[in-house]
Amino acid sequence: MNKNVRRMVNIALLIALQIVLSRFLSINTPFIRIGFSFIPLAAIGMLYGPLWGAAGAVIADLIGATLFPSGPFFPGFTLTAFLTGLTYGIFLHRKEVKLVHIIAAVVIIQVLYHMGLNSLWVYMMTGKAAVAIQATRMINALVMIPVQVITIMLMEKKVFTIPTLRKERQAFQ
DSSP, X not given: OOHHHHHHHHHHHHHHHHHHHHHTSSEEOSSOEESXXXXXXXXXXXXXXXHHHHHHHHHHHHHHHHHSOSXXXXXXXXXXXXXXXXXXXXXXXXSSOOHHHHHHHHHIIIIXXXXXXXXXXXXXXXXXXXXXXXXXXXXXXXXXXXXXXXXXXHHHHHGGGSHHHHHHHHHTO
């Protein structure tokens, strides 16, 4: 199979998985989301790099917001999705992913994007007090940072030992 076709099919499947995990299998409140929708985005970043990671995250966000809206569309969240996919690609698209790369990616995403940018977007949309938003987001980050680091570390060590995925990853290094 042509490597471009294989890449597009794999990215499309991971985007579909991300939409299912974020829209149906996570706990959503107006201020926080707890779930495992980060796994497909991290996988796209690991396999295909920052640009495909960013593109996949944006496509997943736009399709998810269009088909399964959980509130009004706000482009700031799409910017956050773009930066999230980009960050996973920058830190995880390496021949050897070290724990420090995983921690850096997750902390940047949780602190700068989710606590920072997403709080700003919610504040702009709702006018809720930024301090109240930050308190719940900080608790969410404290819970999700170790969960995400451990999950991505296990995924990197175990999932990419599958010969097909290992070849896929090496083809785009």
